[in-house]
Amino acid sequence: MQPIARLPLGEYIEIGVKWMTNNLAGFFTGIREGLANLVGILGDLLYLIPVPLFIIIVAALSWWVSGKNLAIFSVIGLYLIYNLQLWDKTVLTLSMVTTATLIALVVGLPSGILMSKSNTADKIIRPILDFMQTMPAFVYLIPAVYFFDLGTPPGVVATIIFAMPPIVRLTNLGIRQVPEDVVEATKSFGATPSQLLFKVQIPLAIPTIMAGLNQTIMLSLSMVVISAMIGADGLGKVVYEGIGQMNVGKGFEGGLAVVIVAMLLDRITQCIGAVQKKSGKVFIQQLRDKHSQNKSI
Amino acid sequence: MPKVEVENVYKIFGPSPKQIIPLLEQGEDKTKILKKYKHTVGVNRTSFTVEEGEVFVIMGLSGSGKSTLIRCINRLIEPTSGRILIDGQDITALSSAQLREIRRKKIAMVFQNFALLPHKTVLDNVAFGLEIQRTNIEERRRKAKEMLEIVGLNGYDAAKPSELSGGMQQRVGLARALATEADILLMDEAFSALDPLIRKDMQNELLSLQQKMHKTIIFITHDLDEALKLGDRIAIMKDGNIVQIGIAEEILQNPADDYVREFTQDVNRARIITASAIMRDAESIVLEKSGVLIAARKMKELGISSLFVTKKSGELLGIVTIENVSSMIRQRKEDLETIIDKNIETVGLDASIDEIIPLFLNTKYPVAVLDEDNKLKGIIFKSTILAGIAGEGGNNDATHC
Ligand SMILES: Nc1ncnc2c1ncn2[C@@H]1O[C@H](COP(=O)(O)OP(=O)(O)OP(=O)(O)O)[C@@H](O)[C@H]1O
Ligand SMILES: [Mg+2]
Numbered sequence: 001m002q003p004i005a006r007l008p009l010g011e012y013i014e015i016g017v018k019w020m021t022n023n024l025a026g027f028f029t030g031i032r033e034g035l036a037n038l039v040g041i042l043g044d045l046l047y048l049i050p051v052p053l054f055i056i057i058v059a060a061l062s063w064w065v066s067g068k069n070l071a072i073f074s075v076i077g078l079y080l081i082y083n084l085q086l087w088d089k090t091v092l093t094l095s096m097v098t099t100a101t102l103i104a105l106v107v108g109l110p111s112g113i114l115m116s117k118s119n120t121a122d123k124i125i126r127p128i129l130d131f132m133q134t135m136p137a138f139v140y141l142i143p144a145v146y147f148f149d150l151g152t153p154p155g156v157v158a159t160i161i162f163a164m165p166p167i168v169r170l171t172n173l174g175i176r177q178v179p180e181d182v183v184e185a186t187k188s189f190g191a192t193p194s195q196l197l198f199k200v201q202i203p204l205a206i207p208t209i210m211a212g213l214n215q216t217i218m219l220s221l222s223m224v225v226i227s228a229m230i231g232a233d234g235l236g237k238v239v240y241e242g243i244g245q246m247n248v249g250k251g252f253e254g255g256l257a258v259v260i261v262a263m264l265l266d267r268i269t270q271c272i273g274a275v276q277k278k279s280g281k282v283f284i285q286q287l288r289d290k291h292s293q294n295k296s297i
Numbered sequence: 298m299p300k301v302e303v304e305n306v307y308k309i310f311g312p313s314p315k316q317i318i319p320l321l322e323q324g325e326d327k328t329k330i331l332k333k334y335k336h337t338v339g340v341n342r343t344s345f346t347v348e349e350g351e352v353f354v355i356m357g358l359s360g361s362g363k364s365t366l367i368r369c370i371n372r373l374i375e376p377t378s379g380r381i382l383i384d385g386q387d388i389t390a391l392s393s394a395q396l397r398e399i400r401r402k403k404i405a406m407v408f409q410n411f412a413l414l415p416h417k418t419v420l421d422n423v424a425f426g427l428e429i430q431r432t433n434i435e436e437r438r439r440k441a442k443e444m445l446e447i448v449g450l451n452g453y454d455a456a457k458p459s460e461l462s463g464g465m466q467q468r469v470g471l472a473r474a475l476a477t478e479a480d481i482l483l484m485d486e487a488f489s490a491l492d493p494l495i496r497k498d499m500q501n502e503l504l505s506l507q508q509k510m511h512k513t514i515i516f517i518t519h520d521l522d523e524a525l526k527l528g529d530r531i532a533i534m535k536d537g538n539i540v541q542i543g544i545a546e547e548i549l550q551n552p553a554d555d556y557v558r559e560f561t562q563d564v565n566r567a568r569i570i571t572a573s574a575i576m577r578d579a580e581s582i583v584l585e586k587s588g589v590l591i592a593a594r595k596m597k598e599l600g601i602s603s604l605f606v607t608k609k610s611g612e613l614l615g616i617v618t619i620e621n622v623s624s625m626i627r628q629r630k631e632d633l634e635t636i637i638d639k640n641i642e643t644v645g646l647d648a649s650i651d652e653i654i655p656l657f658l659n660t661k662y663p664v665a666v667l668d669e670d671n672k673l674k675g676i677i678f679k680s681t682i683l684a685g686i687a688g689e690g691g692n693n694d695a696t697h698c
Contacts, residue, residue, distance in 0.1 A: 184373055185412035189426040189477065190401030199428070203416045 017146050028147045035099065035153040042095035051082055058264065065271035070264075077260035086238065086257045093224055093234035093261065096152065100159040100220045105213070108164045112171025112212075113197065122172065129165040137162050137223055141230045155224060155232030163219035170212025174205025214269040221262050235261070298385050299346035300513040301353075301370065301481060306343050306379030308365050308537075311336030314377040327536040339365035340376070341537035349480075350511040354524040356560065357534030363517045366534070367483050370515065371404045372396055383481070401430050405474035409486040411466045413458040419469050420445065420454035426477035437476075444472035447506070464495035471503075475510070484516045488523065500526055521561060525549075533557050572653060573646040575682065576666045576675025581605040584614060588631045592622050603662055606637050611672035615639040616662050643667050646674060650682060657682075 021028070049057070055078045063071040081090050115122040140161055144154035178201050186200045202209075228236030235258050242251025309317045309330075317336045327338040340362045347353040355363050368374040370381055372388065380387050388399055405426065413422050420441050421428070427437035445451050448468040458466055467487065474482055488496045500523060507514065518524050524531050525545045532542040533556070541553035552558040580599055582592055584606050596604050602619045615637035625636060642656040643665045656664050657679055666675040 179410075179412070181408050181410055181412035182414060184368075185406065185408055186414075186425075186429075187373060188371055188400055188404070188406040188483075189429045190397040190399075191429045192397065195429055200414060204414075 017143055021146050031157070032148045032153040035148075035156045036151070038099045039092075039095050039152055039156060042098055043092055046091045046095055047088075051087060055079065055082075058268075062264070062268060065268055070267050070271075074264055077264065081257045081260060084253050084257065086235065086253065089233070089235045089238055089254075090257055090261060093221070093236065093258075096156055096159065096224045096232065096234055097217065097220045097265070100156050100163055100224065101213075101217050103156075103160050104164040104167055104216050104220070107160075108167035108212075108216070109171055109209075112168040112209075113175065113202075115168065115172040116175035116201075125168065129168055132161055133165045137226055138229070141227065144227075145230050150231035152232045152234075154230055155227030155236075158227055158230075159220050159223040162223045163216045166215035166219065167209070167212040170208050170215070171205065174208030174212075175201045177208065178204045210269070210272060214266065217265050217269055218262065221258070221265060225258055299382075300349040300351070300384065301347040301515070302380075302382040302385075303346070303366075303370070304344050304380040304382070306340055306366070306369055306381060307377045308339040308362070308369055308374060309336050309377045310339055318378055338362075338537045339374070340369065342379075343534075343537070343539050344379075345532055345539060345542055347513055347515060349513055351529045352507060352514045352516060352527050354528030354531045355515065355517045355534060355539075356519065356521070356524050356531060359519075361534040362537040363534055364485055365537075367485050367515055367517055370481075370483060371400055371406065373406075401426070401477065401479075403479050404481045404483060405477050405479040406483040406485070407467070407470050407474050407487040409489055411458070411463075411470045411490075413466060413469055413473075415458055417457075418454060419450065419456045419458060419461070422458060422469055423472045423476050425473055426479075430477070440476055441472070444476045445469075447475065448472045448502070462495075463491050464499060467491060467499060468502075471499075471506075475506075480512055482512050482514045482516075484514060486517050486519065489519065496523075503527065533560060571646065571650075572644050572648040572664075572666045572677060573675070575650070576677050577681060579605065579666075579673045579675050581607050581613075581673055582633075583607055583609050584633060584637075585609050588633055589622050589625045589636075590631075592617055592633060593619070593626060596622070605641075605665055605673055605676065606633065607673050611670075613641075613643065613665055613667060613671055613673045616641050616665075638662075641665055643671075644677075645669075653677060654682060 046054075055075055058074045058078060059071045062074045081087055111125060115125050137158070140158035141154070144158045148154035148157055175197075182200060182204070183196065186196050191199070224232065224234060225236035225239065228234065228240040235254050238254030239251050239258070242248070242254055307318055307321070308314075309321075311317065311334070314336060317330060317334060317338070320330060320334070321338065321341055327341070330336055330338055343362075343366060345353075355366065357363050365374055369376045370383075372381075376389060379389070381389055383399060383403060386399075388396065391399065414425060417425065420438060423441035423444050424432075424437040427440060432440075442451070442454065445453065448471055450465060450468050450472065453461065453465070458469060461469065467490075470487070488499050491499060503514075504527065506512075514527075516527055518527075528545060530542060530544055531548050532539045533548065533553075534540065535556050541548060541557050543551075548557065549561050552561055580595070580601070582595060582604060585608070587606075592604055592606075596602065596619050603616050605616050606614045608614060617633065617636050617638065621636040621638075625631070625633075640660075641662050641664075642660045644653055644656065644667070646666060646668060648666075653664060663679075664677045665673055666677060668674050
């Protein structure tokens with residue numbers, strides 16, 4: 001039996017990628033520089049904060065959004081990182097995560113909103129998201145290197161692609177989950193589409209969107225670490241060097257720092273959604289209500 | 298000019314709704330169109346008008362198109378064809394900006410499940426219509442406070458809707474609709490999610506508001522009691538058509554078809570309503586204190602032809618008629634006792650209408666309502682029964698309906 005000719009898909013992709021690197025070089029260089037600058041600036045800003053102050057800020061934030069336990073954990077965890085002399089790398093990793101997350105938000109939120117408003121957009125974007133999410137993370141690294149060379153920028157690009165789907169999906173979901181009769185009521189009072197979106201749909205979708213943001217941040221962190229394979233700096237590099245040098249201790253230290261950062265990011269962002277409920281204003285209002293109730297009794 | 302005119306409105310759900318209209322005109326029915334053409338008929342060529350200040354009730358089984366129809370009136374659902382005139386202006390022809398203006402100023406809606414905004418306070422929920430109109434914050438909160446007062450919720454400004462009971466939430470919904478001063482209210486099963494006592498309260502509240510505000514209200518309900526109580530006129534829908542429109546009386550007395558008849562029987566008020574709910578105040582005279590002259594005078598005063606006579610204790614003795622009283626007067630006799638007719642029908646306070654109706658076959662007098670001690674508590678006339686069935690109630694209905 002004659003074997004069916006193999007579809008040269010891989011070759012086509014390669015040709016396409018080559019064409020793009022040759023013809024869109026300026027574009028890619030621009031992005032590369034832009035990303036490098038953004039990560040650099042964010043890193044510098046974070047460096048400006050003295051370590052003790054940084055730890056205090058994170059602890060206070062943890063206390064506010066979650067409670068004493070998280071605050072204690074953050075102090076111990078961050079101090080450990082500092083003590084292991086991994087602070088610089090951690091800051092770098094954080095600035096990459098922040099950059100990637102911000103860009104994912106800037107692109108992802110409007111895409112999610114678009115999907116929620118138009119079933120056609122939903123149909124088109126959904127498979128793209130599936131593709132972005134299920135394609136093994138490493139695969140992004142290769143074209144990223146093609147377009148952006150080695151280093152931090154391709155790492156950030158791969159991270160953005162890998163981490164964006166949750167924020168898009170959950171923005172879409174959150175908006176679509178707003179009860180139909182609330183939407184109807186809003187329309188029935190003569191709301192414009194943008195009033196509907198900003199006064200009702202987005203506020204009601206916030207908890208879901210926050211869940212998406214949380215996932216996006218966590219995926220960013222994991223991808224930023226992996227992208228050490230293509231020369232991105234940060235904690236990933238420590239781990240990767242540990243592997244390269246067969247240095248179990250170094251690898252473990254780097255890995256531990258990643259875990260600490262991951263847990264802090266996760267807990268803090270997870271709780272932010274819930275915190276809205278006990279935000280200062282409402283809290284004061286409740287006190288006031290109690291007060292006036294007592295008076296009236 | 299009518300406030301709202303609905304002219305030949307169709308709403309068909311499906312990929313090519315316009316093509317279904319000719320089929321409907323040829324008399325194809327909803328089921329067939331669903332089976333054969335895969336389109337759902339929501340509203341099928343419906344026309345009616347609602348006058349200014351009228352409460353127009355729409356009834357019908359689930360799926361008969363009530364919600365679809367009411368949503369066509371503010372175009373939350375686009376009618377497939379037909380015209381809808383608000384104050385003579387065809388709103389189906391409006392641009393979306395013009396339509397928003399109508400929704401802001403002229404039509405407000407109250408929803409079955411309240412549809413309040415969970416992230417806003419009660420006050421800001423009520424102010425929401427004005428917020429949409431970009432009224433400044435002091436003005437709209439002032440107005441909202443006023444509305445909260447009207448619906449009896451002052452003091453709840455800062456609460457979140459989820460902290461309120463269902464009845465209170467719907468008061469917020471009502472206040473929100475009133476705040477824009479729209480003169481048309483669309484109420485889609487606005488009270489259906491409330492438990493019966495609260496529901497009753499809300500109906501009374503709406504009626505008393507209506508007396509002050511004279512809104513034009515289109516009200517959907519499944520409940521005949523509610524329809525009879527609130528509606529100036531009632532429309533009954535079936536499969537997207539209005540099968541009958543009329544005042545309550547007409548619908549009860551001359552149901553257009555079996556569907557309507559079933560609707561009106563379904564309720565069977567006669568079994569639920571008790572004597573005490575529909576009886577009128579007992580007009581009577583006390584034997585020990587009165588003679589024929591007093592009796593005659595009282596009957597004349599009240600414009601009635603018979604009068605119950607009781608003992609001083611309130612215990613019922615019987616009835617005297619105008620004929621007997623006047624013949625006594627002509628004969629210059631005074632003794633009332635001799636003409637008291639003891640042959641009267643009496644019922645207990647909690648007798649049902651079903652039990653009372655047959656009594657009128659045996660007597661030409663009103664039926665007396667007695668308590669356990671045979672004291673006269675009230676009177677039921679033949680006409681009272683009808684009113685009772687129609688949901689009007691007597692002097693103390695609130696405690697019994
Ligand atoms: N968006 C829609 N798409 C398709 N069919 C619809 C849609 N909305 C309503 N329908 C159909 O239109 C018909 C009328 O529905 P509608 O909701 O108006 O009924 P209703 O009288 O309000 O019923 P209920 O008493 O249950 O509220 C039903 O057969 C329903 O299935
Ligand atoms: Mg309905």
